[in-house]
Amino acid sequence: MDALVELLNLIIKHRYDEIEFDEIINHMDSISVQDLMYMEEGIKQLSEIYITLQRVKQIWKTL
Structure with missing residues (x-):
């Protein structure tokens, strides 16, 4: 790590x-390959968080 x-x-x-x-x-x-797999999973999770935050931002603008 x-x-x-x-x-x-x-x-x-x-x-x-x-x-x-x-x-x-x-x-x-x-x-190691295992390190890269952890990194890939972390990037996926960060992407999901980013998308969620963008949605919250859009909803917040409409309030």
Whole structure:
């Protein structure tokens, strides 16, 4: 799980041009398939939360 946290930190740093994309690719070797499966499930859950919040926002606007 620590490898996933480090990967997310690297992605954020890349987003703000603090590191090169190659550093992210090099880090991928330390991530297991199980870690990626956890990450995939987490992304699905975050997507569902985001969609729900967007719906609440739309309903709130109509009140």
